[in-house]
Amino acid sequence: QEEISIGALYLDAQGFYGGIKKGIEAGASDENLRLLGQNSQGDASREAQFASTLISSGVDAIIMSPVSATASVPVVRQAFEAGIPVICYNTCISDEFAKQYVAALVTTDQYKLGHDVGVVAGQYFVDKGVTAPRFGILNCDVYEACVERKAGFKAAVEELVPGVIWGADQAGFEPGKSTETATTMLTGDSEIVAMFATTDNGTVGAVQGIQASGREGKVVVFGNDMSAQLAQYLINSPDTLIATNGQQPQEMGRDSIKVALAAVRGETIENYLTTVPTELFLSANPDQVKAWLEAHADGIP
Amino acid sequence: MQQRLIEMRGISKAYPGVTALRNVDFELSRGEVRALLGKNGAGKSTLIKIMAGVETPDSGDIDVDGRKGALRSPAEGIKAGIATVHQELSIIPEMSVAENIFLGRWPRRAGSIDWNTLNAEAAAILAQLGFNIDPRVSASQISVAQRQLVEIARAISKGAKVLILDEPTSSLVTQEVEVLLAVIQRLSAAGVGIIYISHRMDEIRRIATSVTVLRDGTHIRTAPVDEVSNSDIVKLMLGDATTASSHRAPAGHVAGKAILSATNLAVLPRVTSASFEVRAGEVLGIAGVLGSGRTELLQALVGLRRPASGQMTLEGAAYAPKDLRAALAAGVFMTPEDRRHEGAVTMLGIDENLVMASWASVSKFGIIQSGKMNQTVNQSIAQLGVKLARPGEALANLSGGNQQKVVIGKALNAKPKVLLLDEPTRGVDVGAKGQIYALMRDLATQGLAVVFVSGELEEFPEVCDRVLILRDGQITGEVTGDDVRTQVLLDATMGERRPA
Amino acid sequence: MSSFLSGRANEVGLVVGIVVLYAFLAFMAPNFLTPANQLNILRDAAFVGIIAWGMTLVLISGEIDISVGPHVAFAGVVLAKLAASGVPLPMAVLLVLVLGAFIGTVAGFLRARFEVPSFIVTLSLWLALRGIAQVISNAVPIVIMDFDFQRFGSGALFGIPIPAIIMLVLFVVFTFIATRTVFGRSVYAVGGNAEAARLSGIPVAKVRTIVFAISGVLAALTGILMASRLGSGNSGAATGLEFDIIAAVVVGGTSLFGGRGTMLGTLLGVMFIGALVNGLVLMGVDPFAQGIVRGFVILAAVMINIISIRRVRSR
Amino acid sequence: MSSFLSGRANEVGLVVGIVVLYAFLAFMAPNFLTPANQLNILRDAAFVGIIAWGMTLVLISGEIDISVGPHVAFAGVVLAKLAASGVPLPMAVLLVLVLGAFIGTVAGFLRARFEVPSFIVTLSLWLALRGIAQVISNAVPIVIMDFDFQRFGSGALFGIPIPAIIMLVLFVVFTFIATRTVFGRSVYAVGGNAEAARLSGIPVAKVRTIVFAISGVLAALTGILMASRLGSGNSGAATGLEFDIIAAVVVGGTSLFGGRGTMLGTLLGVMFIGALVNGLVLMGVDPFAQGIVRGFVILAAVMINIISIRRVRSR
Numbered sequence A: 001q002e003e004i005s006i007g008a009l010y011l012d013a014q015g016f017y018g019g020i021k022k023g024i025e026a027g028a029s030d031e032n033l034r035l036l037g038q039n040s041q042g043d044a045s046r047e048a049q050f051a052s053t054l055i056s057s058g059v060d061a062i063i064m065s066p067v068s069a070t071a072s073v074p075v076v077r078q079a080f081e082a083g084i085p086v087i088c089y090n091t092c093i094s095d096e097f098a099k100q101y102v103a104a105l106v107t108t109d110q111y112k113l114g115h116d117v118g119v120v121a122g123q124y125f126v127d128k129g130v131t132a133p134r135f136g137i138l139n140c141d142v143y144e145a146c147v148e149r150k151a152g153f154k155a156a157v158e159e160l161v162p163g164v165i166w167g168a169d170q171a172g173f174e175p176g177k178s179t180e181t182a183t184t185m186l187t188g189d190s191e192i193v194a195m196f197a198t199t200d201n202g203t204v205g206a207v208q209g210i211q212a213s214g215r216e217g218k219v220v221v222f223g224n225d226m227s228a229q230l231a232q233y234l235i236n237s238p239d240t241l242i243a244t245n246g247q248q249p250q251e252m253g254r255d256s257i258k259v260a261l262a263a264v265r266g267e268t269i270e271n272y273l274t275t276v277p278t279e280l281f282l283s284a285n286p287d288q289v290k291a292w293l294e295a296h297a298d299g300i301p
Numbered sequence B: 001m002q003q004r005l006i007e008m009r010g011i012s013k014a015y016p017g018v019t020a021l022r023n024v025d026f027e028l029s030r031g032e033v034r035a036l037l038g039k040n041g042a043g044k045s046t047l048i049k050i051m052a053g054v055e056t057p058d059s060g061d062i063d064v065d066g067r068k069g070a071l072r073s074p075a076e077g078i079k080a081g082i083a084t085v086h087q088e089l090s091i092i093p094e095m096s097v098a099e100n101i102f103l104g105r106w107p108r109r110a111g112s113i114d115w116n117t118l119n120a121e122a123a124a125i126l127a128q129l130g131f132n133i134d135p136r137v138s139a140s141q142i143s144v145a146q147r148q149l150v151e152i153a154r155a156i157s158k159g160a161k162v163l164i165l166d167e168p169t170s171s172l173v174t175q176e177v178e179v180l181l182a183v184i185q186r187l188s189a190a191g192v193g194i195i196y197i198s199h200r201m202d203e204i205r206r207i208a209t210s211v212t213v214l215r216d217g218t219h220i221r222t223a224p225v226d227e228v229s230n231s232d233i234v235k236l237m238l239g240d241a242t243t244a245s246s247h248r249a250p251a252g253h254v255a256g257k258a259i260l261s262a263t264n265l266a267v268l269p270r271v272t273s274a275s276f277e278v279r280a281g282e283v284l285g286i287a288g289v290l291g292s293g294r295t296e297l298l299q300a301l302v303g304l305r306r307p308a309s310g311q312m313t314l315e316g317a318a319y320a321p322k323d324l325r326a327a328l329a330a331g332v333f334m335t336p337e338d339r340r341h342e343g344a345v346t347m348l349g350i351d352e353n354l355v356m357a358s359w360a361s362v363s364k365f366g367i368i369q370s371g372k373m374n375q376t377v378n379q380s381i382a383q384l385g386v387k388l389a390r391p392g393e394a395l396a397n398l399s400g401g402n403q404q405k406v407v408i409g410k411a412l413n414a415k416p417k418v419l420l421l422d423e424p425t426r427g428v429d430v431g432a433k434g435q436i437y438a439l440m441r442d443l444a445t446q447g448l449a450v451v452f453v454s455g456e457l458e459e460f461p462e463v464c465d466r467v468l469i470l471r472d473g474q475i476t477g478e479v480t481g482d483d484v485r486t487q488v489l490l491d492a493t494m495g496e497r498r499p500a
Numbered sequence C, D: 001m002s003s004f005l006s007g008r009a010n011e012v013g014l015v016v017g018i019v020v021l022y023a024f025l026a027f028m029a030p031n032f033l034t035p036a037n038q039l040n041i042l043r044d045a046a047f048v049g050i051i052a053w054g055m056t057l058v059l060i061s062g063e064i065d066i067s068v069g070p071h072v073a074f075a076g077v078v079l080a081k082l083a084a085s086g087v088p089l090p091m092a093v094l095l096v097l098v099l100g101a102f103i104g105t106v107a108g109f110l111r112a113r114f115e116v117p118s119f120i121v122t123l124s125l126w127l128a129l130r131g132i133a134q135v136i137s138n139a140v141p142i143v144i145m146d147f148d149f150q151r152f153g154s155g156a157l158f159g160i161p162i163p164a165i166i167m168l169v170l171f172v173v174f175t176f177i178a179t180r181t182v183f184g185r186s187v188y189a190v191g192g193n194a195e196a197a198r199l200s201g202i203p204v205a206k207v208r209t210i211v212f213a214i215s216g217v218l219a220a221l222t223g224i225l226m227a228s229r230l231g232s233g234n235s236g237a238a239t240g241l242e243f244d245i246i247a248a249v250v251v252g253g254t255s256l257f258g259g260r261g262t263m264l265g266t267l268l269g270v271m272f273i274g275a276l277v278n279g280l281v282l283m284g285v286d287p288f289a290q291g292i293v294r295g296f297v298i299l300a301a302v303m304i305n306i307i308s309i310r311r312v313r314s315r
């Protein structure tokens, strides 16, 4: 029996995809699959190049996190036309095309990822009786998923605290840079009382920025994603990092492999959509955080 | 025997494609001034580079002041007591004169460079040598000739046992040469061994105690200087090749009418008001001391500098080229004095260098017509007598003299009416010099106006019909016919005696 | 014959390198030698190769252009934006090409006229062009609704991918330019010794400007092909492409110091790196480790090249 | 006095530029002039400045080092990995610094001994170091569990951020090296005319190697500070940092062609770009547009610098 080979495309090399990669690799080795991995580096043109290499080399299925809902359509279609099932995870091409060309989608609800933590943030200020909190945002708007997270967060907060003021909104998703941007934001705008960051690096940057600008205790952070470092903050700086909403990338990786294998074997895929649940972590609940740390001793989310 | 400073036996060195030295023996004693002679490419520079540790020989034994074995780096050479002024300028333009003099040997105090001592000592050395240069000024601000003086100061300041000078005077004129020759005599009296490379025979006669002649990488003869006459030396250098004697116009030759003229031309800062004319069919010399502004004057004639005031006419019409290309189109062209940096693209082929200024004539709609190009190139090579393996080979492979011929050939292919040659014979050997003079005369006979600038006054009598004296920013005089003699020109440029 | 070979030590070395690489990959990477995969390598190579022809001229002239990656993204976004605002596609393509030439011309002019080092001029463009593309598109891909147009980047003619055909045609054109035109030879002269070129009446400033203009047009063309392949203009496209291209050109034997280089060498360099990148994917090398392998292979290729040229010369 | 000024046309021009920029930002950007923000600029500047001292030497010697960004990420990851595997932090810091020097030495050696252009050597490192960092860390940040250590990057001494203090101390050290040591002057000599330096017995290869070793140590040091500031070693850190640094050094008047440059100029260049980046954020400029502004400002700064130096010289 011939070895089954699966192509996997990671969107970039942020921590989240480290988790995905681990999940996919674990899933592949469980099933004795040959895995050809690639990092698109957030660039649709690289993705197209790698995907067509995978297609021309005749892999049996491709698992990918498309860089773009639109720009990734042509390669997905190319794979479809070559008879290779494509499984989206985390991100996908736009619905209308996904229905045509994509075999299955394994994802987290990005809007919900922002929305859930937005509810926590709104409630936090309702409880404090603050009617017009001023927020600074560290976004990653170059990625479409991030735009959704931000939208979800804003909608949730606005519903609970209609007087909310959205202050500075800057790109902050690269380690180092996000800290610089957060620090500058906080020293420049003393009215900010809360930060929202759409990624793990952004969340780290927000916390570090608060420390660097000496605003501990005056500014709180709501984040997205989960990492060992964020877990540390939740435990050690519970008054700064209030909550973060994590995805479960390893789950997602394993699920993707499962779905891909089903597609290769020609089994009918019952659910086009597999939603991997998110996990909300609160500094008010350190036990949950510690449990997460134990389960992820190697630091990979 | 303990008088021997350097002893070299059976030295051979090959570069890709050429054997630069073949089994050469050489020795030098204390207090000796050895003239090292040979035409371009004979291997002189290679020999002294091996001595100084810059190059390693392929085979042979070296013994420097009792220390056996070849030197492996310039640093070792310096440590062994050898100071060298190399043929190529080795100045760091961004550093001060003082730093350049003490390059790599900056005086230190407590581990940190002592700038006061550095400047003071540099000033002392310059003063002692009689060079009028400010040690604090950046080396990029001083002229080529002054840079040469700085290099000489650098070598002498090392207090070495052996001083090697590779064509130190090629960019100097008379006054500085005098200073240098005096210094050499003083050092040799103090026991320093000196190796002196030059193509200027009169200098050699004045200071050398012995001569060594190389030809095509082999040692031809070493003898006390009194035992060989100038013509012997030339014969030894050239072998079978002979030099034509004079390239002056035959008696009765009449130059054509004025083709290019200038009135009260000012090319600041050096030239303030120059008036002269250049005639078709003549070889016109321009003589002047170092920095008198000869180069600047030529540059103004080809549009490389804008005159501050004054008029020029070309064939009767007003002439004010806005750049080199305009001058070229009008029929005026020049070859620059610094061949290596300005004259040629040495990594390209000989053929391309020959047509570089006249692409239009060998191309159509910007596309090269290889037939035409080959024809032009072959003609040039024949006319100039360039020695080469094939036209496509890199110009860098040719000797200095042959490279200079190609540079002149490039200018000729642009079909100028007026050809300006700035120091075309600098660093060129006797044989090639003769060929270049012959070429100039030939061109003049064909009706071109040839303007010849040289720092070596001895050259003018060889070929010039008329020589202009550039002094104090003006054309102060003109020497013609049989008056074109070295002594007359020397007096005129220095200002002791003005010609009528 | 031996002089022919020694004059082309660089190209011969590269051909040997490519043969060795192919033999290795044929053995190690499943499906590497299939026609489908070879055509795929060719298509990918086009996105490096087309600009590489221009970059070869840029480097030969003694300059560098690091703005090409962002320029590709910029051109794609502008094209898509024009198309989205109703400009007919052929017209939009033309406009983008002209704009590319214009941007290159400005860069070349700043270099030639004000003597700003080209690294700095193009670094500024590198920052600015990506920024403009992001502002125009809000960093969201702008879709180009034209399926005929998409065939440009992903279609094939007689089985050969169209970008590859364009690349090969341009290769012939640029080989001709570099070896048989006055402009091409002037590029070598300017890179070999700019002062001597100037004193020979070669319009140095013009040559420099044109070289950058060419690089700009080719970046715009690649941007158009990229937009066609992706079906959209993408401000995040072609990140790091400038380094891929420079690496390929230098691996191909062109000197970073000007004056030396050939189109054939660049073609071989492009194919070498293209095959390598493809092979690494097929071999299933850990994606994070691929950067390591590429770094070492580029270094080794350039080193072997330098050493072998020196060897042959010294014979 | 006037000769003092003309000898420092570059620095004087930069001071004027900084004053103008400060006046503009004080007016346009809220809270720009507050001490807290100024200290913040200083802290951020350190992450550019520390390496910039070494880069100044690299450029003066006529070379370039584009590997510093990935090297910073690499150093942080290695540090965190060592700490995570139980190596005491001070020991780990020392090891990372030694490793940084070693990597720089290897790069310098390849340049000096095999004449591989430094752009290529460091481009290879640029690819490889980021790849190694990703492989070591699986691209996941490795947390450093030591809150004392984190004070290094984010703490302050007498109110001044510690990275800024390190930067300023190193500024003094490097000014001394560049102007008062044989090594420093040799760097200028090698960059000004390498052949002349060799003929004067200056150990050119050694100078080149040391210059890269210094750059490596400083990149490692910055990586350590970055890891301290982030509380983790991060393979994605410091992307594009190499260009920020080169831009700052060149804006500071150092020549890309070697031989010319001063530490003071670099300090001013670092402060200029630091204030600009900070001001853009405070002014709330669209982040996508910030690249555009930076591109134009860098170009303008370098152009003004070149033109003003030429003016003063020709007087």
Ligand SMILES: Nc1ncnc2c1ncn2[C@@H]1O[C@H](COP(=O)(O)OP(=O)(O)OP(=O)(O)O)[C@@H](O)[C@H]1O
Residues within 6 Å of the ligand: B015, B016, B018, B019, B020, B038, B039, B040, B041, B042, B043, B044, B045, B046, B047, B087, B397, B398, B399, B400, B401, B427, B429
């Ligand atoms: N680095 C080199 N590479 C290749 N060939 C060289 C090199 N240096 C010298 N040669 C060749 O070696 C031969 C001897 O050159 P050398 O410079 O010693 O001559 P020279 O007697 O000093 O001539 P000149 O009077 O022109 O200075 C020439 O044919 C020259 O072209």
Ligand SMILES: Nc1ncnc2c1ncn2[C@@H]1O[C@H](COP(=O)(O)OP(=O)(O)OP(=O)(O)O)[C@@H](O)[C@H]1O
Residues within 6 Å of the ligand: B140, B141, B142, B143, B144, B145, B146, B171, B288, B289, B290, B291, B292, B293, B294, B295, B296, B337
């Ligand atoms: N500081 C300088 N900056 C730029 N060019 C210079 C400088 N000093 C000299 N030059 C140019 O270098 C060339 C050679 O200068 P140098 O003083 O050696 O003149 P020369 O050729 O010996 O004498 P002449 O000016 O009479 O030709 C000239 O073109 C001169 O203008």
Ligand SMILES: [Mg+2]
Residues within 6 Å of the ligand: B044, B045, B046, B087, B166
């Ligand atoms: Mg010589």
Ligand SMILES: [Mg+2]
Residues within 6 Å of the ligand: B294, B295, B296, B337, B422
């Ligand atoms: Mg002159």
